[in-house]
Amino acid sequence: xxxxxxxxxxxxxxxxxxxxxxxxxxxxxxxxxxxxxxxxxxxxxxxxxxxxxxxxxxxxxxxxxxxxxxxxxxxxxxxxxxxxxxxxxxxxxxxxxxxxxxxxxxxxxxxxxxxxxxxxxxxxxxxxxxxxxxxxxxxxxxxxxxxxxxxxxxxxxxxxxxxxxxxxxxxxxxxxxxxxxxxxxxxxxxxxxxxxxxxxxxxxxxxxxxxxxxxxxxxxxxxxxxxxxxxxxxxxxxxxxxxxxxxxxxxxxxxxxxxxxxx
Amino acid sequence: xxxxxxxxxxxxxxxxxxxxxxxxxxxxxxxxxxxxxxxxxxxxxxxxxxxxxxxxxxxxxxxxxxxxxxxxxxxxxxxxxxxxxxxxxxxxxxxxxxxxxxxxxxxxxxxxxxxxxxxxxxxxxxxxxxxxxxxxxxxxxxxxxxxxxxxxxxxxxxxxxxxxxxxxxxxxxxxxxxxxxxxxxxxxxxxxxxxxxxxxxxxxxxxxxxxxxxxxxxxxxxxxxxxxxxxxxxxxxxxxxxxxxxxxxxxxxxxxxxxxxxxxxxxxxxxxxxxxxxxxxxxxxxxxxxxxxxxxxxxxxxxxx
Numbered sequence: 426x427x428x429x430x431x432x433x434x435x436x437x438x439x440x441x442x443x444x445x446x447x448x449x450x451x452x453x454x455x456x457x458x459x460x461x462x463x464x465x466x467x468x469x470x471x472x473x474x475x476x477x478x479x480x481x482x483x484x485x486x487x488x489x490x491x492x493x494x495x496x497x498x499x500x501x502x503x504x505x506x507x508x509x510x511x512x513x514x515x516x517x518x519x520x521x522x523x524x525x526x527x528x529x530x531x532x533x534x535x536x537x538x539x540x541x542x543x544x545x546x547x548x549x550x551x552x553x554x555x556x557x558x559x560x561x562x563x564x565x566x567x568x569x570x571x572x573x574x575x576x577x578x579x580x581x582x583x584x585x586x587x588x589x590x591x592x593x594x595x596x597x598x599x600x601x602x603x604x605x606x607x608x609x610x611x612x613x614x615x616x617x618x619x620x621x622x623x624x625x626x627x628x629x630x631x632x633x634x635x636x637x638x639x640x641x642x643x644x645x646x647x648x649x650x651x652x653x654x655x656x657x658x659x660x661x662x663x664x665x666x667x668x669x670x671x672x673x674x675x676x677x678x679x680x681x682x683x684x685x686x687x688x
Numbered sequence: 689x690x691x692x693x694x695x696x697x698x699x700x701x702x703x704x705x706x707x708x709x710x711x712x713x714x715x716x717x718x719x720x721x722x723x724x725x726x727x728x729x730x731x732x733x734x735x736x737x738x739x740x741x742x743x744x745x746x747x748x749x750x751x752x753x754x755x756x757x758x759x760x761x762x763x764x765x766x767x768x769x770x771x772x773x774x775x776x777x778x779x780x781x782x783x784x785x786x787x788x789x790x791x792x793x794x795x796x797x798x799x800x801x802x803x804x805x806x807x808x809x810x811x812x813x814x815x816x817x818x819x820x821x822x823x824x825x826x827x828x829x830x831x832x833x834x835x836x837x838x839x840x841x842x843x844x845x846x847x848x849x850x851x852x853x854x855x856x857x858x859x860x861x862x863x864x865x866x867x868x869x870x871x872x873x874x875x876x877x878x879x880x881x882x883x884x885x886x887x888x889x890x891x892x893x894x895x896x897x898x899x900x901x902x903x904x905x906x907x908x909x910x911x912x913x914x915x916x917x918x919x920x921x922x923x924x925x926x927x928x929x930x931x932x933x934x935x936x937x938x939x940x941x942x943x944x945x946x947x948x949x950x951x952x953x954x955x956x957x958x959x960x961x962x963x964x965x966x967x968x969x970x971x972x973x974x975x976x977x978x979x980x981x982x983x984x985x986x987x988x989x990x991x992x993x
Contacts, residue, residue: 462767484793485715485868497932498767500716502925505867506982513869514715514740515801518794523813542817546790551823557778559770561792562741562762566814595817607816608837 437667439620440686441675442639444470445667446618447531447577451476457529458482458522458567463577464531465496466679466686473674480509482527484563486517495680518563522570525610530571532564532594533578536586539633539653541576541596541614541626543568544589551591564594573615580619586652597631604631622647623664624655632656637664689892691859692912696885696962699911700726703881708848709736709759711879712745715870716766717925720853720885721745722918722962728752729956738847740796740871741766743922744938747773748956750786751948757787759845761796768935772942782945790824791842799845800871803878809841816840850879852904853919855927856888857895861909864894864901867925876904885913887927898987917966917974929977 437445440463447467451457452475459468459481469492472479481490485500489509496504505511512520521527535558536544545564549555568574574596578584596614597604604613613631617624623637634656635647640663648655667675680686694702704710704727712720724745727735736757737746744765749755751773758774765771777786791799798810811830821827821840829838852872854865863884865872876882884904889912895902921931941951959965966974 486870487868496767498716498930498935500766500868502717502867502923502929502979505925511868513873514793514797514871515874518797518812522794546819551819554779557763557775559762559764560760560790561818561820562764563793565792565818565820566794566812569813569816592817592819598817603817608839609816610813 437672438686439639441667441672442664443577443579443618443620444675444686445671446623446664447575448671449475450575450616450618451479451529454479454529456480456482456527457531458484458527458571460499460531460533462685464533466675467531467577469679470671470674474671482517482521484514484517486512486514488512488517488521495684518566522566525570525572527567527571529573529575530567531575531577532567533576534564534594536584536589537576537578537596537617538586538589539655540598540600540631541574541617541633542589542592542598543576543594543596544591546591546593548590561593568594568596568613569609569611571611573612576614576617578617578619580621580647580650582650582652585650597626600630600632621650625658627658628656634658635661637662639664640666689860690906692861692906692909693859693889694911694913696722696726696913696915697730699883699913700730703849703883703910704730704732706732707734709738710849710851711738711847711875712851713739713870713872713875714853714919714922715741715868716743716930717868717923718853718865718870718872718919719743719745719922720851720918721920721922722915723851723883723885724749725956725962725965727754728952738845740793742771742774744771744935747771747938747942748952750774750777751783751942751945752952752956753783755786757789759789759791761791761793765935765939767932768939770939772939773945773948776945789826790820791827792820795827795842796845797871797874798842800874800878802842802844803846804874807844809843811839811841814840845878847875847879849881849883850875851883851885852876853885853924854903855886855924856890857884857886857912858890858892858906859912860892860906861904861912862892862895862902862906863904863909864898865903866901869903873903876908881910882908883911883913884909885915885918887916887918887924889914897989899989915962918962920966920969923977926979928974929979931973931977933976
């Protein structure tokens with residue numbers, strides 16, 4: 426992004442659009458499970474706009490974090506200082522997450538399929554992987570237990586695949602009422618927010634469907650970045666552009682050095 | 689009153705032997721790099737390394753060839769990216785093949801709890817619909833005897849040795865820790881031997897003045913080691929920040945096996961102990977990571993006589 430456009434708040438990047446959309450998806454939420462990077466910025470933006478009562482939970486064992494700087498890792502000490510409570514991870518996963526208190530969680534990964542199942546483990550075979558990825562962390566149990574899951578990831582053909590190399594984290598599994606049948610407490614993936622378009626799962630099969638396009642993005646461009654012919658909702662709308670207020674918060678308060686916005 | 693003080697080299701020589709399972713825990717914080725480096729210097733081999741998040745310390749130890757197997761739940765350089773040395777071991781068998789046993793975070797937490805409480809398994813709501821149980825036969829499902837629902841279980845984990853870093857302890861090993869509590873308590877109670885490494889040794893009275901802060905009792909501690917900055921380049925809440933610049937630098941160093949070995953030669957094999965490592969890093973490194981002050985209000989436990 427050029428210096429000139431940085432100062433023109435009506436111009437925004439696809440990444441900024443994605444973060445703003447994720448923040449808006451948290452409208453009215455009270456308790457959200459946060460990862461570092463884009464989810465972290467989105468949650469902090471939500472707290473200052475659509476979800477003023479939002480409490481941030483980090484898997485490191487922090488409830489009610491109020492980070493005074495942009496956390497550089499999931500266990501950054503700025504998450505501890507000034508938090509409402511810091512607890513053993515046994516309590517965080519047992520009492521808070523499995524106890525049903527987490528309303529929403531933001532996740533992302535290397536590969537996602539049409540039912541919102543996620544791969545963060547390997548590219549290639551598990552025993553002889555081409556690329557060894559980080560694995561689950563807390564994602565698997567977060568996806569099972571959080572009341573709803575929001576995905577935030579860039580729309581890329583290598584990420585939106587017909588078939589995962591490995592399912593680390595269940596979404597709607599094989600679709601339909603499979604989650605319920607397996608006994609998962611949470612409702613699973615509700616929305617996938619990308620840098621080009623937004624998808625939801627609001628159909629009987631719980632299959633990903635296109636609901637919204639960023640300004641200037643065509644349906645053909647979306648199809649070109651997906652490994653299967655994605656369903657379309659009955660009406661597809663244009664994603665509302667970021668407001669000047671949202672952009673100002675992002676650029677001047679939440680990520681002033683542009684680590685995530687322009688990295 | 690038992691005085692359990694040892695030097696770090698004595699503690700590693702005494703309690704960590706070839707072929708053992710070792711857990712150096714601490715979630716992003718309190719990672720005892722001092723102990724990891726001493727294990728490398730003492731040339732241990734065929735260890736099973738256990739950590740939820742292997743972090744840079746296990747990347748370095750695995751590059752140095754101390755491990756045969758890794759048990760973990762998140763394999764990343766936190767906030768930065770990949771752990772390149774461990775990836776090389778898994779993807780290319782460099783410097784040697786590495787067996788892995790993989791869980792989710794709550795699965796690892798549950799394994800430590802089952803180990804600490806001497807139970808045969810720990811039940812958790814996870815792994816449903818995931819491929820993880822297909823590649824790790826230790827993750828299983830049982831039917832609840834009460835509701836007939838299917839629930840995942842993981843087996844107990846009892847490491848031969850746990851190494852815990854903390855702010856302060858007395859010479860018996862009664863340990864105060866504040867900040868991210870992680871799984872330090874659970875792994876300490878689960879392990880057969882426990883080494884506590886601290887920033888400060890304090891009088892027993894300091895511990896007794898604030899008993900709610902005693903995460904680990906001396907009862908289960910075998911050795912107490914005093915190593916200031918022993919968790920560098922990770923952090924100790926209130927004492928020093930993580931050296932994020934080094935975490936970024938490691939991403940570059942660790943991309944080649946050769947550069948990694950050059951780094952290990954200079955910064956691990958090339959120094960006698962952690963104190964020399966700290967001197968070699970120099971005062972400017974530590975000035976850079978001094979946090980501001982944010983003291984808690986004092987609490988009054990009351991005197992009941």
